[in-house]
Amino acid sequence: MDFTHTEAQQDLEQLTRSIAEKLTTPERLKELDGAQDRFDDKLWKALADAGVLAAALPESVGGGGFGILEQCSVLREIGRPLAPVPYLSSIVLAASALAEFGDEAQREWAQRAGAGEVVLTVALAEELNDNPAAPVTTATRSGDDWVLTGTKITVPAATFADLILVPATTPEGVAVFLVQPSDAGVTVERQRVTDFSAESIVELSGTKVGSDRVLGSPANGAEIMDWILARAAVALSATQLGTLERALELVAEYARERVQFDRPIGSFQAVAQRLADAFIDVKGARLTLWQAAWRLSENLPAEEEVRTAKFWAADAGHRVAHTVIHIHGGVGLDREHPVHRYFLAAKHNEFALGSATEQLRRLGQILADVPA
Structure with missing residues (x-):
């Protein structure tokens, strides 16, 4: 194996560091500490305008065609100044999963995320469940729709996300559903976490979504x-x-x-x-x-x-x-x-x-x- 960074990794590292260190100052972090949601929208826009968000997404969604190595390089540079932006949840997890497994309409969400037009997230953690691969949250069929019930905790960026990927257990196996915070039965409540990052409890009370909101299918969930x-x-x-x-x-x-x-x-x-x-x-x-x-x-x-x-x-x-x-x-x-x-x-x-x-x-x- 060769751990030498690719040219793309090096370029993304330098670009991300120059933007993040310039905008993520101690004064800016202190300002965001008092904000309702600890999200640096100015930095997020700057990263989008510079092409950082889209760079490590597949070309099929308008990205630069790079992958997890380049994403890790960006995350490393975001971690250095403690930049409060949802690159991990929105780009590395949600957008990348939609690009990899989604249909054409679902991949459009990934493309918009790479352009900085929307913020996406993934709801993985549940209380008293140490295995996210076996969710306690359930989904049952109702005609052609699915009805989701359950609670997710510490969901990053949920209060300002446009789409949440929600894993749930179905009678046919685990499936990942695309839930919008505006859907009926969805409640998002801010949580206070260790480092004051923007995380929330997401409750699903009989939330109904169509079959077009399933990522892949329960067969490959x-x-x-x-x-x-x-x-x-x-x-x-x-x-x-x-x-x-x-x-x-x-x-x-x-x-x-x-x-x-x-x-x-x-x-x-x-x-x-x-x-x-x-x-x-x-x-x-x-x-x-x-x-x-x-x-x-x-x-x-x-x-x-x-x-x-x-x-x-x-x-x-x-x-x-x-x-x-x-x-x-x-x-x-x-x-x-x-x-x-x-x-x-x-x-x-x-x-x-x-x-x-x-x-x-x-x-x-x-x-x-x-x-x-």
């Missing part, structure tokens, strides 16, 4: 869910990598500048060891991410690699986040200080779609299922 969940785990790992890389840069800079007992604190053995461990952790997160993303890009079996990447994103993310806070001392606990945002973001990415323990359980099951 499990395949679609596996496709979405694998990319969700890798996408979260890519976002976490950008967050951890920038957090490590900030704490290393602080350790060089902060003087105690007439010496920079970075010269103290205990501090240097913590920084060295964090450096190794970030390298581990980087290696496992690109290994998983590369295998997905090559359509190779990647379940072990995906779980390993998400484990490192969670486990290493936990350690690096605490190292950043501890070395900054009391300053790191100040919620107005920039590094505290990195701590909160890393904790959010750690637990989203399964903690380190959950990833180890799934890896253990994979190993247990291997024939003796």
Whole structure:
């Protein structure tokens, strides 16, 4: 395998970083903290105008024809300044799934998302259900329509999304439905989450949708869910990598500048060891991410690699986040200080779609299922 970044990845990284770092300032983040929805519409428009949103979508929906590797490069650059935009949910998951499995009308949603005209999202998490591939939310037939009932939690961007992809269990298997927030029986309620990102509870109370709102069919619904969940785990790992890389840069800079007992604190053995461990952790997160993303890009079996990447994103993310806070001392606990945002973001990415323990359980099951 070759982890050398493609020319497209490098171009997208540079373009995304130049836009995101220019617009995502601490002042802008503080301004958005007080907003009803933590969504930087100015940055989102700038990314759309620059072609970043469409670049990693298939050519069939007006995209640049790139894929998961390029999407991970964009997510890494979005994670560095903690840019509050729904690239992961709208482009990497929803638009990409519609482009891959949708009919002509459904692919139009993906094209509009790539142009920045609409925001899409995917509702994966449910309370007391640690397996999104087997949703508690149900869908039953009513003539030619489907009736959905259930509750999804921590749905990104749901309050301003134009379309929500909702997995549900049907008598014929798992299927993914296209639900609009304006549909009858849909209730969207904002949630307060760790890093104050825009996430919501979405309740479906007998929501009726037509057969044209099914992505693929129940016959291949499990395949679609596996496709979405694998990319969700890798996408979260890519976002976490950008967050951890920038957090490590900030704490290393602080350790060089902060003087105690007439010496920079970075010269103290205990501090240097913590920084060295964090450096190794970030390298581990980087290696496992690109290994998983590369295998997905090559359509190779990647379940072990995906779980390993998400484990490192969670486990290493936990350690690096605490190292950043501890070395900054009391300053790191100040919620107005920039590094505290990195701590909160890393904790959010750690637990989203399964903690380190959950990833180890799934890896253990994979190993247990291997024939003796």
